[in-house]
Amino acid sequence: MNNATASNASAHANLAIKAECRNFGFHYGDFQALKDINMPVYDKKVTALIGPSGCGKSTLLRSFNRMHDLYPGNRYQGEIIMQPDNTNLLAQEVDPIEVRMRISMVFQKPNPFPKSIFENVAYSLRVRGMTNKSELEDRVQHSLKGAALWNEVKHRLNDLGANLSGGQQQRLCIARALAADPEIILFDEPTSALDPIATASIEELITELKEKVTILIVTHNMQQAARISDFTAYMYIGELVEFGVTDQVFVKPQKKQTEDYITGRFG
Amino acid sequence: MMQTQDIQAIRDIIRRAKRWDAFFGVLGILALMVGVLTFMTLFVDMAIQGMGRIDANFFTNFPSRRAEHAGILSAWVGTLLVMLVTGLAAVPLGVAAGVYLEEYAPKNWLTDVIEINITNLAGVPSIVYGLLALGLFVYQFGFGQSILSAGLTLALLILPVVIVATREAIRAIPQIIREGSYACGATTWQTVKDHILPYSSAGILTGVIIGMARAIGETAPIITIGALTFIAFLPPLPFTGVPPAGLLDWLFAPFTVMPIQMFNWTSRPEAAFQTNAAAAGFILVLMTLAMNGTAIWLRYRLRKNITW
Numbered sequence: 381m382n383n384a385t386a387s388n389a390s391a392h393a394n395l396a397i398k399a400e401c402r403n404f405g406f407h408y409g410d411f412q413a414l415k416d417i418n419m420p421v422y423d424k425k426v427t428a429l430i431g432p433s434g435c436g437k438s439t440l441l442r443s444f445n446r447m448h449d450l451y452p453g454n455r456y457q458g459e460i461i462m463q464p465d466n467t468n469l470l471a472q473e474v475d476p477i478e479v480r481m482r483i484s485m486v487f488q489k490p491n492p493f494p495k496s497i498f499e500n501v502a503y504s505l506r507v508r509g510m511t512n513k514s515e516l517e518d519r520v521q522h523s524l525k526g527a528a529l530w531n532e533v534k535h536r537l538n539d540l541g542a543n544l545s546g547g548q549q550q551r552l553c554i555a556r557a558l559a560a561d562p563e564i565i566l567f568d569e570p571t572s573a574l575d576p577i578a579t580a581s582i583e584e585l586i587t588e589l590k591e592k593v594t595i596l597i598v599t600h601n602m603q604q605a606a607r608i609s610d611f612t613a614y615m616y617i618g619e620l621v622e623f624g625v626t627d628q629v630f631v632k633p634q635k636k637q638t639e640d641y642i643t644g645r646f647g
Numbered sequence: 648m649m650q651t652q653d654i655q656a657i658r659d660i661i662r663r664a665k666r667w668d669a670f671f672g673v674l675g676i677l678a679l680m681v682g683v684l685t686f687m688t689l690f691v692d693m694a695i696q697g698m699g700r701i702d703a704n705f706f707t708n709f710p711s712r713r714a715e716h717a718g719i720l721s722a723w724v725g726t727l728l729v730m731l732v733t734g735l736a737a738v739p740l741g742v743a744a745g746v747y748l749e750e751y752a753p754k755n756w757l758t759d760v761i762e763i764n765i766t767n768l769a770g771v772p773s774i775v776y777g778l779l780a781l782g783l784f785v786y787q788f789g790f791g792q793s794i795l796s797a798g799l800t801l802a803l804l805i806l807p808v809v810i811v812a813t814r815e816a817i818r819a820i821p822q823i824i825r826e827g828s829y830a831c832g833a834t835t836w837q838t839v840k841d842h843i844l845p846y847s848s849a850g851i852l853t854g855v856i857i858g859m860a861r862a863i864g865e866t867a868p869i870i871t872i873g874a875l876t877f878i879a880f881l882p883p884l885p886f887t888g889v890p891p892a893g894l895l896d897w898l899f900a901p902f903t904v905m906p907i908q909m910f911n912w913t914s915r916p917e918a919a920f921q922t923n924a925a926a927a928g929f930i931l932v933l934m935t936l937a938m939n940g941t942a943i944w945l946r947y948r949l950r951k952n953i954t955w
Contacts, residue, residue: 481832
């Protein structure tokens with residue numbers, strides 16, 4: 381593993397690192413869900429986390445915005461260092477709210493709030509204390525455009541978010557995640573509840589978004605990882621088996637285990 | 648390939664199994680009827696007995712020694728004012744406690760003990776609350792035999808109902824909505840204020856009104872704290888006294904409430920007073936039904952825009 385990281389890192393020496401897991405581990409109570417994860421997340425690239433169910437990829441993703449802090453009995457080990465300020469996101473003295481203001485998240489099932497389309501997007505701004513109406517309108521419009529939803533909803537911003545189709549709801553959630561101008565967006569299997577057409581539009585959107593923001597995505601769908609990601613991490617039972625440039629991981633994986641998984645021999 | 652006689656056998660099995668369906672269906676209807684018919688009989692009987700007595704004067708007259716002049720003015724005004732105090736006290740306390748338990752409290756043995764206590768509180772006989780209130784509100788705090796004492800007593804009585812309703816309404820909110828809010832960078836209070844309370848308000852309101860509908864008919868604790876049974880004047884209307892101290896005069900006024908007025912009339916020997924009691928009972932049940940109706944309507948209205 382360390383060799384693999386090293387070789388890739390040298391191949392991408394010109395890339396900036398946005399965040400990095402260092403000896404990262406995670407416990408749900410007594411159960412060790414993740415151990416000894418060392419992995420870079422490159423700036424303005426899409427990094428995909430793949431692996432069979434229960435391998436810990438969602439657990440890893442949700443550590444980046446300290447989602448586990450919401451539940452008792454969870455424990456982090458090691459560090460997740462965020463650049464350029466070199467902050468350890470997991471440190472006791474770092475407020476999880478600060479982390480979530482820098483790193484936003486899109487969930488597996490679209491979860492718009494039972495509020496209007498406008499208020500859904502504006503919420504990220506309101507928690508940051510923005511009250512100026514025209515400023516809010518500008519930012520909401522900008523975010524909806526960024527999420528490729530503006531043209532579909534510009535005449536009904538006061539409709540409920542729940543009245544949109546599944547794919548539109550997920551793009552609304554992406555707009556909500558974008559509104560706050562995050563440094564990283566976490567996607568937790570964002571298309572697993574969507575039909576193929578909606579999936580294609582979300583994938584296209586993610587590819588556009590990486591111009592501006594770093595993306596970390598968990599996916600069950602290996603074709604999706606191959607299509608949209610620049611880097612891929614293959615995980616198995618709480619460990620990072622292989623990390624590398626997506627093309628390499630898929631075409632010429634260094635570990636037999638990775639090859640078995642991506643060729644469908646197991647998983 | 649299936650033979651005709653096999654199909655016949657399957658049909659026989661289904662027919663025999665379905666007998667139990669029919670049996671339980673009938674049993675269920677009978678069980679339901681025991682409750683519904685008992686209530687309907689009581690209600691209709693009261694309506695027939697008291698209907699002739701209900702006219703405008705019945706609502707605008709004070710109690711009187713002469714049954715045909717006696718009315719429920721002081722009783723219904725007293726009931727409304729006591730309910731106002733009950734609502735104003737029970738809603739903020741109960742909702743705050745429920746929100747705390749669901750959203751803030753760490754899950755440990757202490758919270759478990761508190762939970763069990765709240766559930767048990769709901770089962771404490773109401774007269775015990777009356778005794779508590781007599782010692783605490785009437786004497787210790789010196790509120791006297793007043794609307795304030797009665798309202799606070801009934802508030803204590805329905806507090807567990809409000810807490811439990813609040814918690815259930817909050818639990819109905821999917822975790823993914825909560826996570827969505829936190830992922831935006833919201834604090835716990837922002838999540839509560841912007842999401843938890845708005846989305847659970849229908850359930851909370853329903854619980855509050857059902858609690859109030861129970862409190863409106865409570866007699867024992869009100870008698871215990873010493874409500875008057877014969878009162879021929881009205882308390883000052885809320886917030887109408889001379890400011891500043893006068894604004895709260897109404898809270899300290901003596902009062903009576905509907906069930907006590909009924910109780911007073913039923914203990915009289917003359918038949919005409921029994922008619923009055925039936926009429927007052929009819930009005931009281933209508934008040935309760937109106938509250939429950941409001942609860943259903945509010946729940947419908949508030950939930951219309953909430954889908955996950």
